[in-house]
Amino acid sequence: MKYSxxxxxxxxxxxxxxxxxxxxxxxxxxxxxxxxxxxNWSTIAVSHRTDNNTIRTILGNDIAVKAARSGKTxxxxxxxxxxxxxxxxxxxxxxxxxxxxxKFVHAEFMFKDSSKYSKTYNWGxxxxxxxxxxxxxxxxxxxxxxxxxxxxRDWVFTDPALLP
Amino acid sequence: MKYSxxxxxxxxxxxxxxxxxxxxxxxxxxxxxxxxxxxNWSTIAVSHRTDNNTIRTILGNDIAVKAARSGKTxxxxxxxxxxxxxxxxxxxxxxxxxxxxxKFVHAEFMFKDSSKYSKTYNWGxxxxxxxxxxxxxxxxxxxxxxxxxxxxRDWVFTDPALLP
Numbered sequence: 001m002k003y004s005x006x007x008x009x010x011x012x013x014x015x016x017x018x019x020x021x022x023x024x025x026x027x028x029x030x031x032x033x034x035x036x037x038x039x040n041w042s043t044i045a046v047s048h049r050t051d052n053n054t055i056r057t058i059l060g061n062d063i064a065v066k067a068a069r070s071g072k073t074x075x076x077x078x079x080x081x082x083x084x085x086x087x088x089x090x091x092x093x094x095x096x097x098x099x100x101x102x103k104f105v106h107a108e109f110m111f112k113d114s115s116k117y118s119k120t121y122n123w124g125x126x127x128x129x130x131x132x133x134x135x136x137x138x139x140x141x142x143x144x145x146x147x148x149x150x151x152x153r154d155w156v157f158t159d160p161a162l163l164p
Numbered sequence: 165m166k167y168s169x170x171x172x173x174x175x176x177x178x179x180x181x182x183x184x185x186x187x188x189x190x191x192x193x194x195x196x197x198x199x200x201x202x203x204n205w206s207t208i209a210v211s212h213r214t215d216n217n218t219i220r221t222i223l224g225n226d227i228a229v230k231a232a233r234s235g236k237t238x239x240x241x242x243x244x245x246x247x248x249x250x251x252x253x254x255x256x257x258x259x260x261x262x263x264x265x266x267k268f269v270h271a272e273f274m275f276k277d278s279s280k281y282s283k284t285y286n287w288g289x290x291x292x293x294x295x296x297x298x299x300x301x302x303x304x305x306x307x308x309x310x311x312x313x314x315x316x317r318d319w320v321f322t323d324p325a326l327l328p
Contacts, residue, residue: 039327040229042204043249046221048212051261057210057221065204085207087325094313094321097215101325133328149258157258161251161265163203164297 029126029135035061035109038083044068045161048099053089055101058082058158064112068160075122075154080112082156104131108143110156120144121155193290193299199225199273202247208232209325212263217253219265222246222322228276232324239286239318244276246320268295272307274320284308285319 026034041059048055060068064080067073076082090102111117111124125143127136136142147155190198205223212219224232228244231237240246254266275281275288289307291300300306311319 039233040206043207043221043223045265046210046219046251047256048219048263049259049261050263055210055212057207059207069203085327087210092211092321092323094317095213097213098321099212099214100323101209104326104328107328128328131326131328153258157256157262159256159264161249162268162295163249164268164271164292164295 026128026133027135029128029137030124030140032109032111032124032126034128034133035081035083035111038081038085038107038109041065041083043161044082045158047158048089054086054105055089055099056087057085059085069163071160073154073156073160075114076112076156078112078114082110082158084108084158106130106136107133108136110143121151123155190292190297191299193292193301194288194304196273196275196288196290198292198297199245199247199275202245202249202271202273205229205247207325208246209322211322212253218250218269219253219263220251221249223249233327235324237318237320237324239278240276240320242276242278244274246274246322248272248322270294270300271297272300274307285315287319 024036038059041061042065043057044060044065045058046056061081063077064082067077067080085107086105087101088103088105089099092098092100106127106129108127112122113124114122117124120140121144125140129136150157188200202223205225206229207221208224208229209222210220225245227241228246231241231244249271250269251265252267252269253263256262256264270291270293272291276286277288278286281288284304285308289304293300314321
């Protein structure tokens with residue numbers, strides 16, 4: 001991402017380190033705007049699903065990470081965004097017993113807002129599919145149906161990983 | 165996230181927050197200072213090792229993440245720090261076929277500096293064990309022995325995960 005600013009006749013280049021192909025021009029999913037910059041969010045946990053052979057990292061925006069690391073996750077605070085980034089399994093060429101990220105599947109997000117999303121259990125649910133980040137539009141109930149087993153955990157499967 | 169701005173020949177560094185329990189008072193490992201703030205670094209990849217039942221995230225400092233996302237990893241640039249954060253496997257209570265982070269094992273790091281660490285293949289190798297982050301002091305050769313299969317990949321196992 002590059003910004004350039006003209007200031008008192010001097011050109012200033014402000015460059016962040018992440019070169020992102022997806023940005024604020026990416027279309028919304030379920031009416032929710034694309035959470036630009038999630039690729040640089042901090043880690044909440046990781047997971048590996050053997051039922052569909054995918055490996056994941058679970059990231060959060062600043063509000064979510066702060067909540068995760070202070071144990072304030074039932075309920076998660078308003079403003080928290082949790083992102084799950086999903087890849088198909090592959091095996092590491094040089095360490096055969098290690099599963100690593102292969103094909104990128106999708107990035108999916110839960111947006112906590114107890115007024116805006118009161119009808120969907122206080123979360124907005126969205127997903128962007130593939131490296132092209134095509135918005136998922138099949139409806140939030142696809143997400144909430146799957147998350148029903150954790151309705152007493154504020155609808156979140158993830159336990160924040162222990163960190164020093 | 166770090167931004168650097170060059171303005172009239174002056175470099176200004178702006179650094180975002182980090183709330184950390186381990187800090188610059190943590191003792192060094194193999195003479196290498198503790199990389200304060202790694203808990204908020206961005207993701208390079210994840211992995212799951214079935215030979216020792218551990219699940220991992222691989223993080224990087226700004227230089228490493230920029231290199232990873234632009235494919236400039238053989239060699240990795242000087243200043244890059246790659247961190248591997250390791251947990252024992254556990255199963256997610258509400259999704260039995262998902263492996264998730266259990267007990268925290270250690271965080272280990274590779275510090276690229278081709279002049280400082282020329283005798284250990286241009287990397288400094290360090291590890292801090294357990295939530296108490298006790299410095300590993302058994303010698304860098306413990307690390308380099310294990311990494312020998314990837315000496316032609318600049319000694320790094322990780323392939324950066326594909327991201328949009």
